[in-house]
Amino acid sequence: MSQPPHGDVASAPASSSPSGPSEASGDAAATARLLPGGPVAERILAEVAERVAALIRQGVTPALATVLVGDDDASAGYIRIKQRQAAELGFASPHAHLPADATQADLHAVIESFNADPAVHGLLVQYPVPAHLDYDRALMAVDPDKDVDGMHPLNMGRLALGLPGPLPCTPAGIEELLAHHGIPVSGREVVILGRGATLGRPLAILLGQKRPTANAAVTVVHTGVPDWPRYTRRADILVAAAGVPGIIRPEHVKPGAVVIGGGVRYAGRRLLPDVDESCARVAGAITPRVGGVGPTTVAMLFRNAVAAAERAAAAANGSGDRTVSG
Numbered sequence: 001m002s003q004p005p006h007g008d009v010a011s012a013p014a015s016s017s018p019s020g021p022s023e024a025s026g027d028a029a030a031t032a033r034l035l036p037g038g039p040v041a042e043r044i045l046a047e048v049a050e051r052v053a054a055l056i057r058q059g060v061t062p063a064l065a066t067v068l069v070g071d072d073d074a075s076a077g078y079i080r081i082k083q084r085q086a087a088e089l090g091f092a093s094p095h096a097h098l099p100a101d102a103t104q105a106d107l108h109a110v111i112e113s114f115n116a117d118p119a120v121h122g123l124l125v126q127y128p129v130p131a132h133l134d135y136d137r138a139l140m141a142v143d144p145d146k147d148v149d150g151m152h153p154l155n156m157g158r159l160a161l162g163l164p165g166p167l168p169c170t171p172a173g174i175e176e177l178l179a180h181h182g183i184p185v186s187g188r189e190v191v192i193l194g195r196g197a198t199l200g201r202p203l204a205i206l207l208g209q210k211r212p213t214a215n216a217a218v219t220v221v222h223t224g225v226p227d228w229p230r231y232t233r234r235a236d237i238l239v240a241a242a243g244v245p246g247i248i249r250p251e252h253v254k255p256g257a258v259v260i261g262g263g264v265r266y267a268g269r270r271l272l273p274d275v276d277e278s279c280a281r282v283a284g285a286i287t288p289r290v291g292g293v294g295p296t297t298v299a300m301l302f303r304n305a306v307a308a309a310e311r312a313a314a315a316a317n318g319s320g321d322r323t324v325s326g
């Protein structure tokens, strides 16, 4: 991950923003510099494409398999987007589509067949699955070395222990986003609103690790801390990870702070972010309403996938261990 090339955004006067007035809200008073995820994702995906090409030159076509259960339009759309992106990057993308009434055993049989297939390097079970199925049990059935989401319990354990392994995509993407935009993290106070397994909890572990792009003093607040604004108001970097639309308002933000909007809820196709757009008036830098954390999440998925293929290729050549922890 790259070193921060710029100065300290949170302590700089808002008027010194290199991006000028924010486009986040269309509010004339907004001054925060925008932190788009698109350029971060483009850089990561360009690196992934080079690594895929190198594998193909060695005779290995990286393959990212996807599993969809049921006929939810949004989920089918997400799978199509990932398959299109996979193809553009040079991945093969075998796909299994199970009917909405598939049993847990049916789902595990498909997962097992992808686990056992040496030509498949990464495996993604699209969330959510129909209500009668247990997604967490399915996730546990995925070979941890093919777990491109980085959410398998073994990989969460590796993260907690500081061992190498696929990283959870959204938290890892946020670390990349901060580094790319030159936001110093080391030694700063990061406050995360939300301790969920997808975002808040793994992000707290990641940003507290000893690494130049992390190394922060991290505080996590949640419903058990009713006076959580007392904490968010002192944050140099505030990450919203609650999934409660508009929960972060200007009065919760230290002037000049960096605000990262991770939590979102969907009302139909409409995206409702945790961070109220008026926060751009107070923040020094802020992710845009759309195109912030999302693109970096997808890019990290493909980075995990190409890394899995590289490990498998190295193990097949006898030049590496098949497991990430080896």
Ligand SMILES: NC(=O)c1ccc[n+]([C@@H]2O[C@H](COP(=O)([O-])OP(=O)(O)OC[C@H]3O[C@@H](n4cnc5c(N)ncnc54)[C@H](OP(=O)(O)O)[C@@H]3O)[C@@H](O)[C@H]2O)c1
Binding pocket: 170, 193, 194, 195, 196, 197, 198, 199, 200, 201, 221, 222, 223, 224, 228, 241, 242, 243, 244, 247, 262, 263, 264, 265, 293, 294, 297
């Ligand atoms: N942008 C992306 O690409 C991306 C990717 C993944 C996830 N997300 C989003 O990230 C959010 C978090 O997901 P998750 O699975 O990690 O978490 P989660 O399981 O949905 O948990 C939400 C967390 O927020 C806290 N919270 C909720 N309402 C609160 C309130 N009123 N006051 C204080 N704390 C409150 C909860 O506290 P308690 O623990 O006390 O209940 C919990 O810790 C979701 O909105 C999800 O959609 C976005």
